[in-house]
Amino acid sequence: MQAFVAKLMQAAKEAGIEACEAYIIQQDSFRASTTDGEVTEYSSNSTRGLGFRGLKNGRMGYAGTEAFDDEAVQQLVRGVLESAELSEDTDPEFLYEGGDDVPSLNLQNDSLSAVEPQTKIARLLDMEQVVRSYPGVDKAAESMIRTGRYTVSIINSYGMNRHYTEDTCVMFGQAVAKDGDEVSTGFYGKAGHDLDQLKPDEIGREAASRAVNALNAKPVPSGKYRVVFDGEAMTDLLSTFCGIFSAESAQKGLSLLKGRLGESVAAECVTLIDDPLLPDGLGSRPFDDEGVPSRTHVLVENGMFKTFLHNLKTAHKDGVQTTGNARKAGGYSAPVLVAPSNLYLKPGSRTLADMLSGIGSGLVITEVSGLHAGANPLSGDFSLLSKGYLFENSKRVKPVNQITVAGNFYDLLKNARELASDLVFPMGNVGSPSVDAGEMSVSGC
Numbered sequence: 001m002q003a004f005v006a007k008l009m010q011a012a013k014e015a016g017i018e019a020c021e022a023y024i025i026q027q028d029s030f031r032a033s034t035t036d037g038e039v040t041e042y043s044s045n046s047t048r049g050l051g052f053r054g055l056k057n058g059r060m061g062y063a064g065t066e067a068f069d070d071e072a073v074q075q076l077v078r079g080v081l082e083s084a085e086l087s088e089d090t091d092p093e094f095l096y097e098g099g100d101d102v103p104s105l106n107l108q109n110d111s112l113s114a115v116e117p118q119t120k121i122a123r124l125l126d127m128e129q130v131v132r133s134y135p136g137v138d139k140a141a142e143s144m145i146r147t148g149r150y151t152v153s154i155i156n157s158y159g160m161n162r163h164y165t166e167d168t169c170v171m172f173g174q175a176v177a178k179d180g181d182e183v184s185t186g187f188y189g190k191a192g193h194d195l196d197q198l199k200p201d202e203i204g205r206e207a208a209s210r211a212v213n214a215l216n217a218k219p220v221p222s223g224k225y226r227v228v229f230d231g232e233a234m235t236d237l238l239s240t241f242c243g244i245f246s247a248e249s250a251q252k253g254l255s256l257l258k259g260r261l262g263e264s265v266a267a268e269c270v271t272l273i274d275d276p277l278l279p280d281g282l283g284s285r286p287f288d289d290e291g292v293p294s295r296t297h298v299l300v301e302n303g304m305f306k307t308f309l310h311n312l313k314t315a316h317k318d319g320v321q322t323t324g325n326a327r328k329a330g331g332y333s334a335p336v337l338v339a340p341s342n343l344y345l346k347p348g349s350r351t352l353a354d355m356l357s358g359i360g361s362g363l364v365i366t367e368v369s370g371l372h373a374g375a376n377p378l379s380g381d382f383s384l385l386s387k388g389y390l391f392e393n394s395k396r397v398k399p400v401n402q403i404t405v406a407g408n409f410y411d412l413l414k415n416a417r418e419l420a421s422d423l424v425f426p427m428g429n430v431g432s433p434s435v436d437a438g439e440m441s442v443s444g445c
Helices: 002-014 070-086 117-132 200-213 231-245 247-251 312-318 352-357 409-415
Strands: 019-035 038-056 059-065 137-140 142-156 161-179 182-192 223-229 272-274 297-301 343-345 361-369 381-392 395-408 435-443
Touching: 002 019, 002 038, 002 070, 002 142, 019 117, 038 070, 038 117, 059 070, 117 137, 117 142, 117 161, 117 200, 137 200, 161 200, 182 200, 223 231, 223 352, 231 247, 231 343, 231 361, 231 381, 231 409, 247 312, 361 395, 395 409, 409 435
Parallel strands: 223 361
Antiparallel strands: 019 038, 019 142, 038 059, 137 161, 142 161, 161 182, 223 435, 272 297, 272 343, 361 381, 381 395, 395 435
C-alpha cells in the first residue's frame, strides 16, 4: 500500500495537482443474526478502499478505488482533476500539514479479534435463551452480533503519515411479550471495544423486561404534562438536532445558533461536550479524518454557547482553529464534512429515581419515533410518536403508548430543569442522561 500511495502521489504531482491526500480504510467484519434460536444470517468480510483528494487551482477534487494497480493510479488522478474542475465551491480548501503531536489512544483489542465465529454465535444464542425464558415473553425476535476491526491511514503530500486501528463489537436482542390479545416488543443492545462487556444475561433480561413492561400500554388524555426524556430517548433527540452545533450548518444558514457564540442558549444545568478521547467511546480517535490531532471541546458550558464544531475549511472561514471534527461520513471517498466524535450531555449528580421523586407526577418518555418526518433540524420543532410510562412519586404507574410529544429542541435546552446521573451511549457515539424537560404538550386520547 505504501508503494502504491507513493506512485499515486508522484503521478498527481506530474499532473499538476498542487497537494494531495490518500485516505485508506482496511476493514474486517463479522455479523450474525438469529431469530428464536435459529441462525438466519452469517457473513464475514474483508474490504479495503482508498479515497484520494487533491487541490487543483484552489479547488478540491475527489476520487476513490478498491483496486491498487497502475490503472487505478491513472483513474484516481483523472478523477481528482475532473472533480476539481467541475466543483462549484469557491471557498478555500486545505490539507493538514501535520507536525502536531497525536494523543495516545489505544482502540485496538487483539483478544476481540481472536474470538472464533462459533463463540460469537454461541453468545448470541445464550442471550436469546435468556429472552425466551423470561416470564411473559412469547418469543425472541431478531437478535444480532457484529464485530469489526478497521484501520484508518492518512498520507498526504506534505509528509503526514498517520494511522490507527480500532476493534468494535455490538450485540442486541429483541423480545416479543404477549398477554391475551395484547402484544408488545422490547429492544436492547450494547456496543464497545471488548466482547466481555456485552453480557448475554444483561442484554437478554433488559430486552425481555422492556417488552413485558410495555404490555397493555394505553395513551393518556391530551394536555400539558411534566415530561422526562430518559437517556435513550434524549439521545435520539440530540442525534437528530446535533447538526445545529456544526459550523458548516451555521455557515449555510441552517442553524439558529449562528451569531450566538458567548450567549446563553440553554439552562444552567446543561453542559454539552464533544470528547474524541473518551476511553470506551465509539467515536473515539487519535485524529480526525483530516489528520488533525483530537482534543476535547465543551460546546455549551452551564448554558453558555462556547464553540461550534469545525474542520479546516469551516475554521478558516470563521477565522478560528479547527476543533478536529472533520468526518468522511459517506465513506472513504466522500468529501470531508463536520461531525461530532463522542457528543454527550454532562450528567447530573442525582439518580433518575431521585429526580422523579422531586417532581411528583408526569411522563417518562422512553422511545420516540418518526424523527425523519416529525423533526425539523432548522427550526428545532418536533412532533414525535412516543412511548413511555406515567409516574407518581417516582414510581412507574402504567405504560403509555400512542401519544405524540410536541416541542422545540432549542426551547427544550432552555427549559431543562435537571439532568440525572444515568448517562448512556445507546450503541453509538451520541449519549445523554435522563433530562427533566419541564412541562410539554402531549396529544393522546
